[in-house]
Amino acid sequence: MVRIKKTPSKTVSIEDVARLAGVSITTVSRVINKFPSVKEKNRLKVLGAIKELKFSPSIFAQRLATGKSNVVALVIPRYEGVFYSFYVLELIRGIGTLCDVFKLDLLLHLTDARSGLDLRGIGGVIFADIIGNRHQLEAALKQGLPSVVINNYAEDIDASCIAIDNAGGAENAVNYLVSLGHKRIAHISGDLSTQAAAGRYEGYRRALKKNNIKERQDYVFKTDYSRGQARAAAENMLKLADAPTAVFVASDAMALEVMSVTREAGRDIPGDLSIVGFDDNPSGLYGPVALTTVRQPLIKMAEESVKELNRLMTLKKNITPKKVLLPTELIIRESCRQLGG
Amino acid sequence: MVRIKKTPSKTVSIEDVARLAGVSITTVSRVINKFPSVKEKNRLKVLGAIKELKFSPSIFAQRLATGKSNVVALVIPRYEGVFYSFYVLELIRGIGTLCDVFKLDLLLHLTDARSGLDLRGIGGVIFADIIGNRHQLEAALKQGLPSVVINNYAEDIDASCIAIDNAGGAENAVNYLVSLGHKRIAHISGDLSTQAAAGRYEGYRRALKKNNIKERQDYVFKTDYSRGQARAAAENMLKLADAPTAVFVASDAMALEVMSVTREAGRDIPGDLSIVGFDDNPSGLYGPVALTTVRQPLIKMAEESVKELNRLMTLKKNITPKKVLLPTELIIRESCRQLGG
DNA sequence: CCATTTATATAAAACGTTTAGCTCGTAGTA
DNA sequence: TACTACGAGCTAAACGTTTTATATAAATGG
DSSP, X not given: OBOOOOOOOOOOOHHHHHHHHTSOHHHHXXXXXXXXXXXXXXXXXXXXXXXXXXXXXXHHHHXXXXXXXXXXXXXXXXXXXXXXXXXXXXXXXXXXXHHHHTTOEEEEEEEOSSSOOOOTTOOEEEESOOSSOHHHHHHHHHTTOOEEEESOOOTTBSSEEEEEOHXXXXXXXXXXXXXXTOOOEEEEEOOTTSHHHHHHHHHHXXXXXXXXXXXXXXXXXXXXXXXXXXXXXXXXXXXXXXXXXXXXXXXXXXXXXXXXXXXXXXXXXXXXXXXXXXXXXXXXXXXXXXXXXXEOOHHHHHHHHHHHHHHHHHOOSOOOOOEXXXXXEEEOOSSOOOTTO | OBOOOOOOOOOOOHXXXXXXXXXXXXXXXXXXXXXXXXXXXXXXXXXXXXXXXXOOOOHHHHHHHHOOOOEEEEEEEOOOOSTHHHHHHHHHHHHHXXXXXXXXXXXXXXXXXXXXXXXXXXXXXXXSOOSSOHHHHHHHHHTTOOEEEESOOXXXXXXXXXXXXXXXXXXXXXXXXXXXXXOOEEEEEOOTTSHHHHHHHHHHHHHHHHTTOOOOGGGEEEOOSOHHHHHHHHHHHHHOTXXXXXXXXXXXXXXXXXXXXXXXXXXXXXXXXXEEEEEOOGGXXXXXXXXXXXXXXXXXXXXXXXXXXXXXXXXXXXXXXXXXXXXXXXXOOSSOOOTTO
16 A cells, blocks of 8 residues: 655645745745746745745635635536537537636536526636526626626627537538539428527528528428437438438437438438538447538637636726637538439 | 626625624624524524625635635546547536535546646545546645545555446456357457556456456457557458457447448448447447447446545545445347357 | 935735634523 | 523634735935
């Protein structure tokens, strides 16, 4: 057993440093906070004492004295869906990495959405999603906490929003299908009460309209993003007498399910049906045919949100929130084919 | 624009509460900390004042005064692999949920493994993995911080370990293949410098031995867990003159890759090759054949780690660390078949 | 060389809690 | 009645910083 001997827990304070260095407490504080008005000679003495005593200032005392906190709360609704996982993790990764850069402490809040949020001691908040927890956002704003909302674009709220251009991405995807010669293009949507799903649906319609293709109600299948409903939608779609030659699916997770169903029905992808998904979930790379999809810049979105939050936290004044819409990228792989080739 | 008006930022202190309630500061503090020795009448007065003033105690002042912190740092090496994602996210989810229950603040540390860790103000640490950051663990122990290591079982370190019985799980998987009549069973391992991969390999060997099957060196393929090496391993395995009828793969991510390669080679699963994976990654459910796999109790492991950390943080004394090995579960789906049926 | 500014250091107050030690009633006991 | 015990409240010190107002030393100008 490797017993690591603990250092005696008596904390060394700024006072000990001052005594050893032969200067006042204030001077030590100035050195720590990089004030210019300290003579070089003293600065070195203090630095030496700090190193010798292995001193590091108590963040609690600092925060109590300054009233400032560099703790960022990342609020994530307690999710369930497994495929949601890729999305959330990328977000966490991007945010965590940049918090490191900005020397911010990242506090994770997996919340119930209904429940209140304990924001004591928090310096800023990132909401990963405000489908369910808009009142939490409002509570944060009321406290005067800098707040950033990820992936939910709203002009009407006094917080910064960093989101993805869902409609634009969807439009590109459908345009691509049209460019391959498809005219009978279906859409399997996600939960339309979410902004993402609604935007994707809107982009689908916009593309049809611009290409003078009439939207058919029987080509639109509304789901709740679940695998089960995706499967059902796909089955119904395939049963159609006048079945579509292509489908734009609102998420890769669902697109994978649609591919399974299609193959089970004995049809070929992309021979009989072209598919485009949304997300660029790496799972789309497996299976016999790699999925063509719309890539969301998740890491970029995460990073932008931390940058923006840091801006809000640093600047003293009440500063106008920023609204950012990030572009997507169409990733062409193997699940679509040229029609009438 | 919904401008939410901020509450004036003057903080209300325990003193204000005391004044309004007509009692002393001490009494208010006692009420907050649920001391029994406060007259019911006063308790109610204080509670009323707290509610009226919307008072909530400053955690920084509390922590400074008590010297205690209920902040838990979750240290995760900055990972890359995408399929790693499911594993990490489940861990975060389990840990986050239980921290909520225990009223612990969860601080996320995505670390470089090489770099030092700033543990100021932290009350306990959970290491999600100590492949690379053993010195960080030792630093935490040296500071006397309660520490728990997840999924890395080591008797020789003075921290609690909550891990998964990799060897046992692997042994079960291979036993299952044997029970289906397989004798030519290959193994595609992960990075054997990791405890998980080494354990799985060991379980494979143990099962062969117990079933009197001789281990063949040409049936063992060592990889670094990457998709690329899994693909190469699978190609080599299929080329074998005396090809195996079954393979146990050290991760679902790699197993999926192996399935792709096998199908590309024109062979059927499970007709020509039975496959068992490890992880119970939901991605294994897609594709034409659902993957049989060994499920790791990730959520349970996460929860146990928080429980254990909470125990260490609560108990005053130097308490002996706990070493836990959690059992796995074989999930039988469609990727294996009875041989000679 | 004195007067005036400027650079540097200091002591003390503030931040908002907890907690040890003390006091004061009040009730029970002898 | 006097003594003990005890519950309940109070005062003041402590926690480890930052910061304001103030003092001192050094530098500049005439």
